[in-house]
Amino acid sequence: MVLASIGQGVKPASAQATGAKSSWKFDFGAGKVEPGYIQVLPTTTYSPETGYGLETPALVTNQDRGKPDNLRRDFLTSDKPFRFSVAVPEGNYSVKVILGDGAGQSNTTIKAEQRRLMLEEVRTIAGQFETRTFTVNVHAPQIAEGREVALNARELGPPLSLNWDKKLTLEFNGPRPCICAVEITPAEEALTVFLAGDSTVTDQRDEPWAAWGQMLPRFFKPGVAVANYAESGLSLKSFKSQRRQEKLLSAMKPGDYAFIQFGHNDQKDKAPNAGAFTSYKDILRDFVKQVQEMRGRPVLVTSMERRRWSDEGKPQPTLADYAEATRQVASEENIPVIDLNAMSLKFYEAMGPEASQKAFVFYAANTFPGQKEALKDNTHFNNYGAYELARCIVEGIKANVPALAKSLADDVKSFDPAKPDSAESFNLPVSPLAASEKPAGN
Numbered sequence: 001m002v003l004a005s006i007g008q009g010v011k012p013a014s015a016q017a018t019g020a021k022s023s024w025k026f027d028f029g030a031g032k033v034e035p036g037y038i039q040v041l042p043t044t045t046y047s048p049e050t051g052y053g054l055e056t057p058a059l060v061t062n063q064d065r066g067k068p069d070n071l072r073r074d075f076l077t078s079d080k081p082f083r084f085s086v087a088v089p090e091g092n093y094s095v096k097v098i099l100g101d102g103a104g105q106s107n108t109t110i111k112a113e114q115r116r117l118m119l120e121e122v123r124t125i126a127g128q129f130e131t132r133t134f135t136v137n138v139h140a141p142q143i144a145e146g147r148e149v150a151l152n153a154r155e156l157g158p159p160l161s162l163n164w165d166k167k168l169t170l171e172f173n174g175p176r177p178c179i180c181a182v183e184i185t186p187a188e189e190a191l192t193v194f195l196a197g198d199s200t201v202t203d204q205r206d207e208p209w210a211a212w213g214q215m216l217p218r219f220f221k222p223g224v225a226v227a228n229y230a231e232s233g234l235s236l237k238s239f240k241s242q243r244r245q246e247k248l249l250s251a252m253k254p255g256d257y258a259f260i261q262f263g264h265n266d267q268k269d270k271a272p273n274a275g276a277f278t279s280y281k282d283i284l285r286d287f288v289k290q291v292q293e294m295r296g297r298p299v300l301v302t303s304m305e306r307r308r309w310s311d312e313g314k315p316q317p318t319l320a321d322y323a324e325a326t327r328q329v330a331s332e333e334n335i336p337v338i339d340l341n342a343m344s345l346k347f348y349e350a351m352g353p354e355a356s357q358k359a360f361v362f363y364a365a366n367t368f369p370g371q372k373e374a375l376k377d378n379t380h381f382n383n384y385g386a387y388e389l390a391r392c393i394v395e396g397i398k399a400n401v402p403a404l405a406k407s408l409a410d411d412v413k414s415f416d417p418a419k420p421d422s423a424e425s426f427n428l429p430v431s432p433l434a435a436s437e438k439p440a441g442n
Contacts, residue, residue, distance in 0.1 A: 022186070023183065023184065023185040023186070024038070024052070024086050024088070024182075024183070024184040024185075025037040025038065025181070025182075025183045025184075026038050026039075026040045026052070026084075026181060026182045026183070027039050027040065027070065027071060027074075027180075027181055028040045028074070028075055028076045028179045028180055028181060028182065029041075029062050029063070029064055029073070029074025029075050029076060029180065030042075030062045030064055030074060031064040031066070031070065031073045031074035032070050032073070033070065034069075034070035034071050034181070037070075037071075037181070038052070040052075040053070040054070040076065040084070040182075041062065042054075042057055042060045042061060042062050042076060043057060044057065045057045046084075046085050048087070051086065051087035052084075052085065052086045052087065053084070053085065054082060054083070054084050055082070055083035055084065055085055055169070056080075056081075056082045056083055056432070057082075059078045059080045059081075059082045060076050060077070060078050060082050061076070061077060061078065062074065062075075062076055063075055063076075063077060063101065063178075065101070065102035065103050067102060068102065071098055071180055071181045072098065072100065072102065072129050072180050072181075073102065074180070075100070075101060075178045075179055075180045076178075076179050077101075077106075077176060077177060077178050077179070078172070078177065079175075079176070080432070081171055081172065081173040081429065081430075081431055081432050082171070082172055082177075083169055083170065083171050083172070084169070084170050084172070084179075084182070085167040085168065085169040085170075086167060086168050086184055087166060087167050088138055088166075088167065088168045088184065089138075089166075090138055090139050090140045090166070090251075091137075091138060091186055091187075091188065092135055092136070092137050092138075092186070092187040092188070092190040092192060092225040093135065093136050093137075093138060093168055093184050093185065093186060093187055093225075094133060094134075094135055094184070094185045094186075094187040094190070094222060094223075095112070095118075095133065095134055095135070095136055095168075095170070095182065095183070095184050096131065096132070096133045096182070096183040096184075096185075097110065097119075097131070097132055097133075097179065097180075097181070097182050097183075098129055098130070098131050098179075098180040098181040098182075099122055099124060099129065099130045099131075099132065099177070099178055099179065099180065100124040100127075100128055100129035100130055100178055100180060101124070101126065101176075101178045102126070102127055103126055103127070104126050104176075104178075105123070105124065105125055105126060105176065106122075106123070106124045106176050106177065106178035107121060107122070107123050107174045107175045107176050107177070108121075108122045108172060108173075108174045108176075108177040108178065108179070109121055109122070109172075109173045109174040109177070109428070109429050110122075110134075110170060110171065110172060110173070110177075111170075111171040111173060111431065112134075112136045112168070112169065112170055112171070112217070113136065113137075113138070113162045113163050113168070113169055113203065114161060114162040114163045114203035114204075114205050114214070115171070115203055115204065115205070115210070115214050115431050116136070116203055116214045116217050116226065116228070117214060117215050117217060117218040117387075117428070118134045118136070118217055118218060119132055119134060119218070120218055120428070121174065121427075124178070129180065133222040134217070134222055135187050135190050135217075135220075135222050135223055135224055135225040136168055136217075136225060137192060137225040137226060137227040137228075138166070138167070138168050139163070139164065139227060139229075139247070139251065140164060140166050141164050141247075143243060143246055143247050143250050144250060147243060147246070148243070148247075149164075149242060149243050149244055149247050150241075150242040150243060151164060152231065152233075152242075152440075154205070154232070154440075155231070161205065162205070163203055163228070168184060170182070171431060173429040173431065174429050175429075187223070187225065189223075190223050190224065190225045191223060191224050191225070191255065191256060191257075191404075191407065192224075192225050192226075192227050192251070192252070192253065192256040192257070193216070193220075193224060193225070193226050193227070193256070193257045193259060193404070194227045194229060194248050194251070194252065194256060194257065194258045194259065194296075195213045195216075195226065195227065195228045195229060195230050195258075195259050195261075196229055196230060196239055196244070196245065196248060196258060196259070196260045196261070196262075196287070197213065197230035197234070197239075197259075197260070197261040197262060197301075198230060198231070198232060198233065198234045198235070198261075198262060198264050198265055198441050199211065199230075199231075199232035199233060199264070199379075199380060199439040199440060199441040200212070200261070200264065200303065200304060200379070200380065200381065200389075200441075201213040201228070201230035201261050202214070202228060202230040202231050202232055202439075203228045203230075204232075204380075204439060205433060205435075206433045206434055206435035207368060207383075207430045207431055207433065207434040207435075208361050208363060208367070208368060208375070208382045208383070208430070208434065209361055209377075209380050209381070209382070209435075209438070209439055210381055210382055210383045210385070210386035210387075211230070211380075211381060211386050212340075212381075212386050212387075212389040212390040212392075212393055213226070213228045213230055213390075214228065214386065215383075215386050215387045215389075215390035216390050216393060216394075218390075218409070219390065219391075219394050219408055219409055219412050220407055220408060220409060221407050221408065221409050221410070223407065224407045227248075227251065229244050229247065229248050230261075231244065232439035232440040232441050233265060233439070233440030233441040234262070234265060234441070235262055235265040235266040235268075235269060236262045236266055236280065236283040236284060236287065237266070237269065237283060238265070239262070240283070240287075245287060245290070249290055249291070249294055249296075252291070252294045252296045253296075254294070254295035254296070255295065255296070255297065256296050256297070257296065257297045257298075257299055257401075257404060258287075258291045258296050258297070258298050258299065259299045259300075259301055259338075259393075260284070260287060260288070260298060260299070260300055260301065261300075261301035261302070261303055261340065262280075262284070262303065262322075263276075263280075263302070263303035263319050263322035263323065263326070264303055264306075264319065264379070264441055264442065265441050265442075266280050266322060267319065267322060275321075276321035276322045276324070276325040277321065277325050277328075280322060280325055281325050281328065281329055284300070284325070284326065284329050285329050285332075285333065288300070288329065288333050288335060289333075297335075297403075298333075298335050299335065299336045299337070299338065299400075299401055300326050300327075300329060300330045300335065300336070300337045300338070301326070301337070301338045301340050301393070301396070302319075302322075302323035302326045302327060302337065302338070302339050302340050302341035302342070303319050303322060303323060303326075303340065303341055304340045304341060304343075304344035304389060305317055305318060305319055305341060305344045305345055305348070306318050306319070306378055306379050306442075307348060307356055307357075307359075307360055307378040307379070308378065309353045313352075313353055314349065315345045315348040315349050317341075317345070319341060320341075323339070323341035323342075327339070336400040336401050337400065338392075338393060338396030338397070338400060338401075339396065340389065340392055340393065340396065343389075343392040343395070343396070343417040344389065344392070344417070346417040346418045347359070347388060347389075347392070347417040347418070347420055349418070350417065350418045350419065350420055351420065351423075355423070358382075358384060358385075358423035359381060359382065359384055359385030359388060359423065360377055360378060360379075360380065360381055360382060360385055361375050361376075361377035361380050361381070361382050361438070362374075362375060362376055362377070363375045368434040368436075369434055370434065370435075370436060371434065371436045372436070373436065375436065375438075377438050379441070379442050380438060380439055383426075383428045383430070384421075384423050384426045384428075387421075387426065387428065388417070388420050388421060391415040391417075391421075392415070392417050394408060394412060394415065395414070395415050395417075
């Protein structure tokens with residue numbers, strides 16, 4: 001098997017990973033290699049020995065136009081999504097990509113780690129090239145002194161979840177992604193937005209499920225990393241007991257944010273004294289204080305509603321007490337709250353009882369590979385629903401977190417959940433992995 005030819009004076013990525021100040025530069029394509037870069041060919045398969053490479057090499061082809069320069073003359077492309085991984089230490093990374101084709105059009109969407117949306121439909125015409133930069137968080141289960149996050153069976157795999165595998169993975173997707181070069185540099189000064197939550201927040205691994213947390217990175221400028229520690233089926237209690245809260249706090253720098261959204265699974269707690277205005281408020285308040293002790297900035301998010309409708313054709317609240325308890329803690333502790341609960345009700349009402357299925361996982365049998373039965377899930381969202389809820393979160397940031405709003409991307413437009421984007425015109429390329437089993441939690 002041919003792996004990769006190494007640019008002059010450049011160590012393999014696995015060797016570079018031992019240094020905290022390392023950077024990784026990759027020249028994609030079979031043309032002449034830019035000095036200081038590592039060449040990536042269609043046959044450059046990921047291996048632990050090199051520490052970099054394509055995860056899906058059979059899907060990729062090479063094009064070499066011979067000009068205009070070493071980095072832009074050639075590229076890798078595919079008519080199917082393909083992934084490229086680099087073994088890196090835990091931390092935030094600035095990723096710079098050069099996209100385009102000297103002789104044809106390109107259209108590239110990039111996701112990172114476990115389907116985190118980073119760049120959306122970057123289009124170029126023949127001879128045009130786009131250089132884009134975004135910031136990615138990479139985290140590992142280890143905490144300190146032998147402790148680590150208690151990953152669940154879904155995360156442990158095999159394969160191990162891309163969110164916890166000590167690699168930075170990029171998924172190149174779209175009608176015609178053309179990847180000329182990738183440069184990865186540690187971003188130690190980047191602002192981190194940590195996410196704590198359940199299946200409606202987490203980076204869902206499999207299509208057709210999705211959550212707002214994995215759409216959120218697309219809406220930030222470079223220099224802001226979203227670290228999504230949310231996981232399906234979790235409540236505030238289990239987020240803490242599985243040491244995810246400890247992990248989040250251990251990685252937090254002064255000035256970082258912690259967005260906290262729970263409620264769906266807390267509602268099922270049958271323990272004595274359990275309830276929205278008792279144990280839930282107490283645990284939530286304690287989490288807030290621990291974030292503040294780390295000089296972080298907590299932001300509470302009321303949980304979006306499930307898809308339920310009254311006989312009068314109105315969205316039916318099912319989490320009202322937990323949303324109100326969250327608002328109360330925010331008021332009592334004088335911290336921001338984003339009322340996603342209220343915005344989700346506006347969103348559903350705008351769509352109506354039947355059309356609102358288009359925001360959730362409702363698909364006929366055989367829509368996705370291996371899906372033998374119809375999917376009907378009134379709790380979990382598809383890509384469209386998750387994207388619209390992420391836009392709600394962005395509106396909440398604008399209204400309630402002005403310091404963070406300054407870091408929103410320049411192309412972010414105003415959004416009214418009562419006037420959502422058209423589901424029919426929404427087009428986010430799907431990722432390769434699909435499953436018929438719904439995520440934990442309800």
